[in-house]
Structures are given as structure tokens and as C-alpha cells.
Amino acid sequence: MVGGAGQEVPELEPLVESRLHPVTPLRRAWAPVAVITGWAVHDPNQAQEQLGRLTTTTLLLGLAVFVMGGALYGFLTWWFTHFAVTDTELRIRTGLLFRRTAHIRLDRLQAVDVTQPLVARVAGVAKLKLDVIGADKKDELAYLGEEEARSLRAELLARAAGFAPETAREVGEAPVHRLLHVPAGVLAVSLVLTGATWGSLAAALVVPPLLWLATHSVWTVLATAVPLLGAAGASSVGRFVGEYDWTVGESPDGLRIDHGLLDRAHETVPPGRVQTVRIVEPLLWRRRGWVRVELDVAGSSNSVLVPVAPREVAEAVIAGVLPGVTVPRALSRPPRRAGWCVPFWWRGYGIAVTDTVFAARHGLLRRSLSLVPHAKVQSVRVEQGPWARFKGLADVHVDTGANKTVTARLRDAADAAELLQSQADRSRTGRREARPDRWMA
Numbered sequence: 001m002v003g004g005a006g007q008e009v010p011e012l013e014p015l016v017e018s019r020l021h022p023v024t025p026l027r028r029a030w031a032p033v034a035v036i037t038g039w040a041v042h043d044p045n046q047a048q049e050q051l052g053r054l055t056t057t058t059l060l061l062g063l064a065v066f067v068m069g070g071a072l073y074g075f076l077t078w079w080f081t082h083f084a085v086t087d088t089e090l091r092i093r094t095g096l097l098f099r100r101t102a103h104i105r106l107d108r109l110q111a112v113d114v115t116q117p118l119v120a121r122v123a124g125v126a127k128l129k130l131d132v133i134g135a136d137k138k139d140e141l142a143y144l145g146e147e148e149a150r151s152l153r154a155e156l157l158a159r160a161a162g163f164a165p166e167t168a169r170e171v172g173e174a175p176v177h178r179l180l181h182v183p184a185g186v187l188a189v190s191l192v193l194t195g196a197t198w199g200s201l202a203a204a205l206v207v208p209p210l211l212w213l214a215t216h217s218v219w220t221v222l223a224t225a226v227p228l229l230g231a232a233g234a235s236s237v238g239r240f241v242g243e244y245d246w247t248v249g250e251s252p253d254g255l256r257i258d259h260g261l262l263d264r265a266h267e268t269v270p271p272g273r274v275q276t277v278r279i280v281e282p283l284l285w286r287r288r289g290w291v292r293v294e295l296d297v298a299g300s301s302n303s304v305l306v307p308v309a310p311r312e313v314a315e316a317v318i319a320g321v322l323p324g325v326t327v328p329r330a331l332s333r334p335p336r337r338a339g340w341c342v343p344f345w346w347r348g349y350g351i352a353v354t355d356t357v358f359a360a361r362h363g364l365l366r367r368s369l370s371l372v373p374h375a376k377v378q379s380v381r382v383e384q385g386p387w388a389r390f391k392g393l394a395d396v397h398v399d400t401g402a403n404k405t406v407t408a409r410l411r412d413a414a415d416a417a418e419l420l421q422s423q424a425d426r427s428r429t430g431r432r433e434a435r436p437d438r439w440m441a
Helices: 024-028 030-042 044-052 056-079 118-123 146-160 165-171 184-192 195-215 218-243 283-288 311-321 336-340 386-390 413-433
Strands: 082-085 089-094 100-105 109-116 125-132 139-145 177-181 247-251 254-259 264-269 274-282 290-297 304-310 350-353 357-362 366-373 377-383 393-400 405-412
Touching: 024 056, 082 146, 100 125, 109 118, 109 146, 118 125, 125 146, 139 146, 177 311, 184 218, 184 304, 195 218, 218 304, 247 311, 254 311, 274 283, 274 311, 283 290, 290 311, 304 311, 350 413, 357 405, 377 413, 386 393, 393 413, 405 413
Parallel strands: none
Antiparallel strands: 082 089, 089 100, 109 125, 109 264, 125 139, 177 247, 247 254, 254 264, 274 290, 274 366, 290 304, 350 357, 357 366, 377 393, 393 405
16 A cells, blocks of 8 residues: 555554354343243233143244244344454454444453353353453453463453563463462361351341241241341352362462352452452451451452461462552550440551551451552541540541542541541652552563
């Protein structure tokens, strides 16, 4: 091609688009089934009445049409879904009647996770989920071949890190150094020693019989028992299944987390984008020296870093997401007059400020220590209720980029005012000196 002034303009290479795995239509075909099922559940009497008017032949014919329609719908939605990777973005085109094109900028990628539900594992496919800064909803590619999903994930992270497009595919998966593996036995014992497990189980066993004695209504008992049993299962069996084989590894593109007994998930904690780290220490774990580590990552659903581990091991993993941070040991309690505001429980509050983090603790039976890097603090404020003001106390609130707040409760009012000013200065300095949030940087 020849441009103005006799200069040759290089021709743009055609954009190569790809389709999802051929098993994807089977997943999409369930959408019409869900619509009919929803109608039947919403008005079961009318559904039964309508079905009772139909003959056997009509029912079989309708079922055949329904199955063929669902299959056609699944095929067409798969056929009209394409994706392509350019130098700067991932494009996803979807829509049968109404077209939608998602332009996902690679420099805005927050995390790229590979997940495999049980059925997908059997079929040898995987789902690629993308967390993008500023997006409320995850975009996803479901489904890809397992190897294709891992290869595409590696390519996206390489391009987001600044590798040239022609070399991004050659970079491949970044090497991983294992930091932690949670044995199944340790996970099971930790759940047994968790108060929430026994509390939800006790509620599921005690409340329904009491309701039956009071109301003699089966529907009332079922409406209460089912959610309680579900909560008890989620806090014990559900957590065990989800956190089974929990492995944390360190790689140049962040911490890798692999877990799941039935549904496998391969997640990444993006470097430099963790807003808050919480070290949770239930009462019955303390004799064993175990802790749980949770995260707040802006724009990401990743919330657990370590389900259970010895404190020393957990702190080593924390160093991977907060480089240079040392977890403070000695915390300053509120003054004794705080007992007039929160009797007895005020002893669970504490605060420590280091060169790198703002740390606040709360809880007596279930201690929780929150660590906020100074560079991640968005705002600082002081609040006083009328009784706290009378006692000369105040709360210092630190807001982070993940729309979360860490609070130092019941501090001396003069100390709170000084902390407000000093924390604002430390946050400005931290943001100036913070390293750029880049993949593999």
C-alpha cells in the first residue's frame, strides 16, 4: 500500500478471531430449559393444569421441538461468539440478535483466573475469568480447552506485562515456587474448631423442633430448616470442598492459588493491588498457633489467601503480597476509660503504625488484625459519638480503594487527631514512593 508523499504504509494484518470449545453449545442450550422451569416453579398449579390438557402425542412432539430449539439456540450462540487478542486488548463478540463487543484493555487487567466446574473437568474444558479495574462484572470465556485456557491466560498476562506481541506466546506460563499447601486433615480439624460451624449446626438442629412445637406447621418448619441446614453445610462441608488442596505459589505475575475438590480454581492475586490483609485468629485455633488470612483486592472477588496455616507460614505468604511489610506484634490498647463505652470487649481493640502499614485489631474471641499499606489509604477521618466525646475518645477510620474501612476504635481524642494528620502525610508519601502496579514487574 502506498501512502501520501510516496511513502509506503504497511498493511494491517487481519484480526484472527477464535471460537469457544465445541462443547459450549451444550452449556448454552440449558437457557430455554431454565425459562420453562422458572415458569413452572412460579405457578405450579397453572403449569400442571396446562400439561393435563395435552395428549401424550402432543407432549412428546412438544418435547422434541423443545429439545431441538434448545440445541439450535446453543449452537447459534456459540457460532456467533468470537474472541481475539490484539496488541492492546482482548475483544469478545457475542449476541445472536443484539450484538455486543467487549473491549478489555490488557493494561487494566486485575486478574486472569482459570476455573473448572466438575462437569467441565470431565469434559476437559475450562472457564477463563477476567477481572478488570473499574468493571463491576467479570467477563469470561466459557468454555475453552484446558490447555488453550492456560495458554491464553499466559499470553494475556505476558502482554499486560509489556512483552511484545510476537514474543508473548513464547513466554508461556511463569514459573511457580510453592509457598504453602494445606493438608486435608488440617483443614478438616480447623473447621471443627471454628465456632461458626458449631453455631450454624446448633441452630439447624434446635430451631426447627421449637418452631414445630409452636406452630405445628410443616411449611414454616421447612422454610426455616432448609436455609439453616444450607448455612450449616456451607460453613463446614461447603468450605472443605471449596478450600480442599489449597496451594499458594509465588510467580513473577503474582501469587498463584489453586484449590477445590469438585470444582477446581486457578486464581492469581495481582501484585501491588491488594488493599487490605486481615489475619483472623479464632479462639480454638490459638493453642495450635493457626491463623486465617483474608484479602481485599480492588475490583476482584479473590478474598481468601490462606484458609489455615501456622502464623509464621502465613506471615511468609503475606510478604508475597505486601513486600517489605512486617506484621506488628506489639499493639497499643485504648485507654481504660474506653470500658465505659464498650465494657470488657474494649480489651480486644488495638493499633500499631509502622513505616509501611496501618494496623488495627478488634475482637476477643475471634481476633482480626487488619493491615493497610500506607499507599493504599484513600481517606482518613475521625468520628465521635456523644458518649465517646464525653469520655474524650474517638474512632479513626481508614478507607481503602476496595471500598472497605479499617477502624481504630476508642482512641484518646488528642491521639486520634494527631493520628489523623500523621496518617494523611504517610499516605501521600506512600503513594509517591509506591512501585507501579504492573504484571511481572
